[in-house]
Amino acid sequence: MTDHLGPVLGGKPAPPSAETAADRRKRRRARRRPGAPRGSRVTQGRWYTPYLFMLPGLVLFAIIFAWPVVLALQMSVSSYDIISPPTFVGLENFERLLVDPRFHHALTNSLLFLVLYTPLAVVVPLFLALLVNLKVPGIQSFRVAYFLPVVTSMVAVAVAWRFLLNQAGVVNWLLSLVGLGPVDFLLDTSWALPTVVAIEGWKNMGFYMMIYLAALQGIPREHLESATLDGASGLQRLRHIIVPALMPFFAVTLTLGMLEAMKNFETVYIMTRGGPQDATLTLGYYIWHLAFERSQMGYANTVGIFMWVLMIGFALLNLTVTRRKD
Amino acid sequence: MSADTVRRQRPASFWVRRCLLYLLLAVVALGFVGPFVLLLSTAMKPETQSVYGFPPSIVPLPPVFDWFVDAWTLIPFARMLLNSVLYVVITIPLYLLVSAMTAWPLARMRFRGRGVFFILFLSLMFMPAEIMLVPRFLVMSQLDLTDSYTAVILVALLSSLGVFLLRQTFAEMPGEIIEAARIDGANEWGIFWRIALPITKPTMAVLAILGFISVWNSFIWPLVVLTTQDKFPIALGIAYLTGVTGTDMRGLAAGTVMSLVPVIAIFIVLQRRILSSMGGAVKG
Numbered sequence: 001m002t003d004h005l006g007p008v009l010g011g012k013p014a015p016p017s018a019e020t021a022a023d024r025r026k027r028r029r030a031r032r033r034p035g036a037p038r039g040s041r042v043t044q045g046r047w048y049t050p051y052l053f054m055l056p057g058l059v060l061f062a063i064i065f066a067w068p069v070v071l072a073l074q075m076s077v078s079s080y081d082i083i084s085p086p087t088f089v090g091l092e093n094f095e096r097l098l099v100d101p102r103f104h105h106a107l108t109n110s111l112l113f114l115v116l117y118t119p120l121a122v123v124v125p126l127f128l129a130l131l132v133n134l135k136v137p138g139i140q141s142f143r144v145a146y147f148l149p150v151v152t153s154m155v156a157v158a159v160a161w162r163f164l165l166n167q168a169g170v171v172n173w174l175l176s177l178v179g180l181g182p183v184d185f186l187l188d189t190s191w192a193l194p195t196v197v198a199i200e201g202w203k204n205m206g207f208y209m210m211i212y213l214a215a216l217q218g219i220p221r222e223h224l225e226s227a228t229l230d231g232a233s234g235l236q237r238l239r240h241i242i243v244p245a246l247m248p249f250f251a252v253t254l255t256l257g258m259l260e261a262m263k264n265f266e267t268v269y270i271m272t273r274g275g276p277q278d279a280t281l282t283l284g285y286y287i288w289h290l291a292f293e294r295s296q297m298g299y300a301n302t303v304g305i306f307m308w309v310l311m312i313g314f315a316l317l318n319l320t321v322t323r324r325k326d
Numbered sequence: 327m328s329a330d331t332v333r334r335q336r337p338a339s340f341w342v343r344r345c346l347l348y349l350l351l352a353v354v355a356l357g358f359v360g361p362f363v364l365l366l367s368t369a370m371k372p373e374t375q376s377v378y379g380f381p382p383s384i385v386p387l388p389p390v391f392d393w394f395v396d397a398w399t400l401i402p403f404a405r406m407l408l409n410s411v412l413y414v415v416i417t418i419p420l421y422l423l424v425s426a427m428t429a430w431p432l433a434r435m436r437f438r439g440r441g442v443f444f445i446l447f448l449s450l451m452f453m454p455a456e457i458m459l460v461p462r463f464l465v466m467s468q469l470d471l472t473d474s475y476t477a478v479i480l481v482a483l484l485s486s487l488g489v490f491l492l493r494q495t496f497a498e499m500p501g502e503i504i505e506a507a508r509i510d511g512a513n514e515w516g517i518f519w520r521i522a523l524p525i526t527k528p529t530m531a532v533l534a535i536l537g538f539i540s541v542w543n544s545f546i547w548p549l550v551v552l553t554t555q556d557k558f559p560i561a562l563g564i565a566y567l568t569g570v571t572g573t574d575m576r577g578l579a580a581g582t583v584m585s586l587v588p589v590i591a592i593f594i595v596l597q598r599r600i601l602s603s604m605g606g607a608v609k610g
Contacts, residue, residue, distance in 0.1 A: 049514050050431035054443065057428030060484040063469075065450060068461035075461070082467075131351060136344065144597045145355040148362065151593045151600075152586055153543035153561040159568070159582045160361040163368065163575055168378035170364065176380060206358070210604045263454040266546050270565065284456035291460040292550070304457040311454065 075301040082295055093302035103303060105278055106286040110307075113197055113282055114261040120201030121208050121257025122250060128205060129212030130238075143213070147206035154203065158270040161199050162186065189279040192272055196280050200267045204260060208253050215249040216242070255318045262311050283307045362586070369393050369580035377575045397581030400570050405556055406563035407585075410542055412475070413559055417482045418537045422530055425488030430518050432489070433496035434504070444493075451486040455546055463550050477551045478559070482541055488533050495529040496522060532603040535596060542589050560585045 051058075076093055080086035097103055132143045149157060164170045165185040175181035185195040219242065227237050265284030268274060274281040274289060281289075283303060291300035368377050370386040370393070397403060431437065432444050462481065463472070471477040499522065507521045523530075545561045552558060558566065564578075564585050571577040593600060 047437070050435040050437040050440075053427045053431045053435075053514075053518070055427075056424045057447070057484060057489070060424060060480065061446065061450075063465065064458075064462060064481050064484065065453065067465050068458055069453070071464050072457070072461040075464070128354070131354065134347065136347065139351075140598070140601075142351045142355055143601055144594065145359045147597075147601060148358055148590070148593070151539050151543075151589055152362070153545065153564070153589075155543075155545060155561050155564045156365075156582045156586050157361075159564065159578055160365045163377075163579070164361055164364065166378055168380065170382050173380045173382055202358075207604075210601060214604070259454065263456055265456045265459075269546070269549075284454075287456060287460060291463075297460060297464065300460050304460060308453070308457050 072301045072304060075298050076305050078298045080297040082297060086298065089298070093299045096299060097302060097306060102278065102281065103286065106281045106283050106303075109193060109279075109281055110262065110264075110283045112193060113264055114258060116194060116197040117201055117261035117264075118254065118257050120197070121204065121260065122253045124201070125205050125208035125253065126212050126246070128209040129216055130242075132209065133213055133216045143210075146209055149203045150206045152203075154266050154270055157199065157203050158267075162271070165195065186272055187276055189276050192276055192279040196264070196267055196271050199271065200260075200264060208257070211249060211253055211256075212246065215246050219245045251318065255315065258314050258318065259311065262307065262314070283310075365579050366583050368575055369583050371576055373576075393576040393580035394584060396577045397567060397571075397584065400577060401563055401567050401581070402556060403560075403563065403581065403584070406558050406560045409557060410559040410561075410588075413478060413482075413544075414538055414541050416475075417479050417541050418534050420479075421483050421485070421488060421537055422533060424483050425485070425533065426492050426523060426526065426530075427518070428484075429489050429492035430496055430522060433493045434499075434522075447484075447489045448486050450484065459546065459550050462547075466551055472551055473553045473557065474551075475557060478544075478548050478557075481547055482537075482544070487536070491529055491533060492526060495526045499525055528603075531599065535592070535600055535603075538592065539589060 075086065077088060077090060078086040079089045079092075128146055132139055132146065166172070167182050167184055171185070172182040175183065183191055185191050223241055224237060227241055232240070263284060264282055265288060268280050268282055268285045269288065272280040274285045284307070287300050287303050287307070290296045290303065364382075364384070367384055367386050370389040370391065371377055371383075372386065372388060372390045375383055375387060428447065432440060432447075466472050466477045471480075503521055503525075504517055507517050512520065542559075543561050544559060545565070548557075548559050548562050549565070552562070555566065564582055567578055567581045571581075
């Protein structure tokens with residue numbers, strides 16, 4: 001899940017020297033001629049040296065990115081069942097999107113997934129971060145514990161949770177202690193989707209927690225101390241100092257959370273296979289189902305392109321909303 | 327005032343608060359670690375002890391290790407573990423080299439189309455695996471690479487995170503070192519290989535660890551592109567084991583635990599580095 005972090009994160013770990021990375025950047029920028037690109041020296045090799053360096057990267061880019069995108073666009077206007085060659089069908093696939101009830105159902109489920117997942121990525125991890133930001137002995141081991149699910153595979157997580165969520169499992173036992181249940185979490189159509197969202201959230205919380213923790217440690221301690229001396233309560237410090245200082249990081253977790261929520265195929269595939277009765281059929285799973293279970297490669301790609309446009313839309317929306325706040 | 331006297335002067339309420347705090351931390355920790363602990367205990371439960379039930383039995387009495395042997399023999403477990411190791415060992419060095427070679431000109435050279443290339447590599451991140459699955463599968467079948475180790479490895483060799491973080495690191499390098507090397511007669515490749523690469527060791531370590539975790543856990547792409555069991559990585563093997571063991575939780579739990587051991591071991595050994603680098607990357 002760290003793969004899509006690049007542009008959102010700001011670079012390498014803080015350098016050990018007193019001069020911060022930002023200072024150094026500023027110094028270099030001041031020395032640079034206006035309009036000149038970053039980096040201090042002009043290449044002294046031949047004109048093609050930079051392209052030679054990038055050659056392996058560009059070849060890989062072509063194979064795993066550019067070519068697939070071209071194929072996806074081409075297939076979205078074709079009918080293709082893998083066995084016989086693809087035939088051009090124009091916008092037929094896009095028309096089918098409009099009237100396909102399962103597609104509408106998958107879209108609704110994906111949006112519902114997004115709505116339920118976002119608080120698990122943006123709000124809950126903040127409280128975890130506040131907790132592990134406390135300066136008490138042994139706090140590092142709690143950070144490790146909360147982060148543990150992030151490094152494990154989704155399959156392992158699914159095995160553990162399917163076991164816990166069994167009718168006679170631990171979760172239902174806990175529910176029975178307060179006089180509730182039993183609930184058949186993954187087989188009940190109204191519970192299946194929230195359950196899958198909760199497990200996905202549980203697995204990734206530690207990751208968002210670390211983003212907030214880094215942000216919290218960036219808040220100058222004097223601010224918090226002087227607020228305490230002025231008699232501010234914990235809640236007041238949270239509201240007036242911590243939350244404003246974290247604003248840019250909310251934008252990061254929100255963007256990552258929304259991307260993550262749309263990319264839920266793995267979880268859905270492993271936990272429920274879209275069931276029961278399509279209760280967890282999301283766009284990602286529907287694409288897989290169309291392509292590999294029903295051999296409708298063309299239409300699957302059309303749904304994929306719709307999903308891509310949707311995700312870019314969300315990303316842009318996020319950018320504009322957070323820009324306006326600045 | 328010595329630390330000792332300070333400690334003695336702390337009021338009782340301080341200790342009460344601290345105990346409650348540890349209690350809270352521990353309860354939350356149980357929520358994150360508990361499921362794995364229960365998985366481990368299930369993997370060691372004897373047949374006479376139920377794995378379900380109210381209240382659940384936590385401690386296996388007596389602990390047995392037969393289920394680990396079962397899981398090992400029910401599927402080609404050793405083979406799948408070896409595959410995962412192979413995928414990691416082949417992928418990570420190549421991934422680091424490709425990322426660095428791509429990032430180096432983007433950070434330190436001037437050439438036509440630099441901005442465009444940078445945006446191209448960044449745009450990788452806006453293409454989630456879900457959408458790329460089908461078209462990538464089609465490309466691999468056109469290249470006649472489906473059901474091959476190569477197909478699994480190729481897709482893991484380039485990521486926007488690698489290019490982005492290394493470009494950042496290269497851009498922070500002091501230019502004087504490069505200048506000195508050039509005066510000493512080093513060519514462009516020599517500068518990259520002998521001067522630039524060693525400087526990026528900390529970033530490389532972060533990328534290698536993150537890469538290891540993601541390759542070890544990779545599931546979707548191998549699922550789509552592989553059909554032969556003997557090429558499965560272990561994460562996919564566990565999904566396969568689910569089908570083989572049926573309702574037998576113990577064998578499945580044992581297999582799952584074994585698949586987690588390497589990645590959890592590495593995480594615990596390197597936890598400080600992993601957690602601080604995650605935080606550092608965000609702070610920038």
